[in-house]
Amino acid sequence: MSAFSIEGLVGGYGAADHVVKGVDLQAAPGELVCIIGPNGAGKSTVLKLAAGLLSPKAGRVTVGETAIANASPQAVLAAGFVLVPQEKNVFGGLSVEENLAMGTHMRPALFKARRDAVFDRLPLLAARRRQLGKTLSGGQRQLLAMGIALMAEPKVLALDEPTAGLSPVAADGLFATIRGLASGDVAVVMVEQNALEALTIADRAYVLVDGRVAREGRASDIAADDDIRRLFLGGRKAA
Numbered sequence: 001m002s003a004f005s006i007e008g009l010v011g012g013y014g015a016a017d018h019v020v021k022g023v024d025l026q027a028a029p030g031e032l033v034c035i036i037g038p039n040g041a042g043k044s045t046v047l048k049l050a051a052g053l054l055s056p057k058a059g060r061v062t063v064g065e066t067a068i069a070n071a072s073p074q075a076v077l078a079a080g081f082v083l084v085p086q087e088k089n090v091f092g093g094l095s096v097e098e099n100l101a102m103g104t105h106m107r108p109a110l111f112k113a114r115r116d117a118v119f120d121r122l123p124l125l126a127a128r129r130r131q132l133g134k135t136l137s138g139g140q141r142q143l144l145a146m147g148i149a150l151m152a153e154p155k156v157l158a159l160d161e162p163t164a165g166l167s168p169v170a171a172d173g174l175f176a177t178i179r180g181l182a183s184g185d186v187a188v189v190m191v192e193q194n195a196l197e198a199l200t201i202a203d204r205a206y207v208l209v210d211g212r213v214a215r216e217g218r219a220s221d222i223a224a225d226d227d228i229r230r231l232f233l234g235g236r237k238a239a
């Protein structure tokens, strides 16, 4: 059974309420799925609709057996879905450790054990535990944002353009970490602008064009497809 499933998702913003025009997507436990496509295709909007930040006009979003579309933020979290937004995803005036505490602020008794588990997975955060969020580099900040999300022990971790604004070296490091997060019963669904790089670490990919899935399949197959590279990815060869 899929950890995460989107069926017939339609929605958008106010008057522009059909940005996403009927999207189906699945992610199995342990799978890393990426959503790529041209600017403005609706990739980030899919994640916002799934997370309940926007109300879908139609469709079903489930984590395991639990439907989350239009659910409250608490219900989405309880179902095991956490979205790491592209921006404003850490508290600059708080230390790394205090930021992680925000991930369990509803259940503070869980803090220490979960913090230690996050430090095991993301050791850089342990080394910088007392450093303020605003003094971290872009890549370190993204790691912290993922750490906050992991404090909730999600079954589905959704990442909205995690490498945006990072240097190629920092992006490569972050991609390697993200690859490691998709394991066991945790699925990762990642929207990425760095499409070719994302395809090298993802298991499967969805190519979104104008609010619809134009292509889906194994990431390696999509990376090797000349039409996909020419049409959406600028014709560059995958690394």
Ligand SMILES: Nc1ncnc2c1ncn2[C@@H]1O[C@H](COP(=O)(O)OP(=O)(O)OP(=O)(O)O)[C@@H](O)[C@H]1O
Pocket: 013, 016, 019, 037, 038, 039, 040, 041, 042, 043, 044, 045, 046, 193
């Ligand atoms: N807050 C908003 N209000 C109204 N329209 C919006 C809003 N945010 C995005 N849109 C529109 O929705 C469409 C899809 O945007 P979205 O951010 O989902 O695309 P994307 O595929 O993630 O693009 P990019 O790769 O450029 O980030 C675009 O036409 C965009 O202008």
